[in-house]
Amino acid sequence: MNLILLAPDDIAHQGLARVTDPRRLRHLREVHRAAPGDRLTVGVVDGAIGRGELLSLDAQAATFALEGLDQAPPPALPVHLVLALPRPRMLARTLEHVTALGVKRITLLHTRRVEKSYWMSPELEAEKIRQHLVLGLEQARDTQLPEVTLARGFRPFVEDTLPGLLEGRRGLLAHPGMPATCPRGLDEPTLLLVGPEGGFIPWEVERLLAAGCEGIHLGPRILRVETAVTALLARLF
Template identity: 50%
Template structure:
């Protein structure tokens, strides 16, 4: 936790917060915080800054907060991922959020296990927790959004239609004929398939819709590895 994220309900006065949950545990156990120490904090969907520790014990952490800086700039990329197994989903959401992704799309395709759609990892609270972990890691405060698309064709043909008007749709696939570009500028949507890859029909639909099938090379990567590799390669870093 590189940033303690605050929410409006944490405030007990205009510039003071009281925390009693895992943020208290982290400050005591890992940061070894003591009265007078200064900690990095940020208000959810708002600014970042520092907070002075006024009190810390087993019951509560009380801070005096000053928010005076902007969080890191957001990525211009959207990440769409064929719904993976829950443990992988958690990694993708955390790592994608840490890399600045502000919109995730989770979609169904042939090789996605239907049972994944009933997993507790898709509960709103569970998804939010993974996003918060990514924000805490990267000192960001702006919570991403997550879209769920349970049918492949409506996702590929209808949902991505609006994305195509804003920038390219790049479909990551080991069989892709185009090497992944480096340093893409502007908006784009990155689409990743399941562990077993897209079936031929799905690849053909993306190609017919004008999407580029891009590759990182012949190695078969785990979804979470491919996501980080593609996002890092495509990222347009601020000057």
């Protein structure tokens, strides 16, 4: 936790903030080994970053005096990530990784090779998703929560949603065997589509290409989804 991320409800009057949840308190004690008088980096969800002086810390709460919340968070990546829904454990890690890298718009998509049981996972509950996003923000010293949407049908997504997402964006379909290598150093708005374990089926690839996406690949190696997404984002941006 490289940033103490404060919700608006954590902030009291007179520039004070009070942290009460067990996870952050445990991190302050066991990782930061914080003590009153320490100054730590703090930020407000969807707001600015600054410093906070720790006034008190016990098993129930930590109190900070906020100082100069006037720094902007790091810039976001110009990408909307469309990710075929991974298995629950991989979803948790992937959300944390892409949030730390600066992705601010994520769509989780159903495809043929996505197990239907994945959509019943507790990991898709709004609060669970938020917890993973917060962990990514804390890692990267960021405050801007990503927007996550669920697309439970492939055909409705391609026919009704994808055309709008491609307006003003370059669509890139990452899939093994595509003709073009992954480009580098983009700064234009981009829609990046990544398939599930086993990849998109041929019919899905055809529909995405027909909709206006460009097929790209990362080379001959077949990577896990979380590895592929991280590699793609690092190379593209």
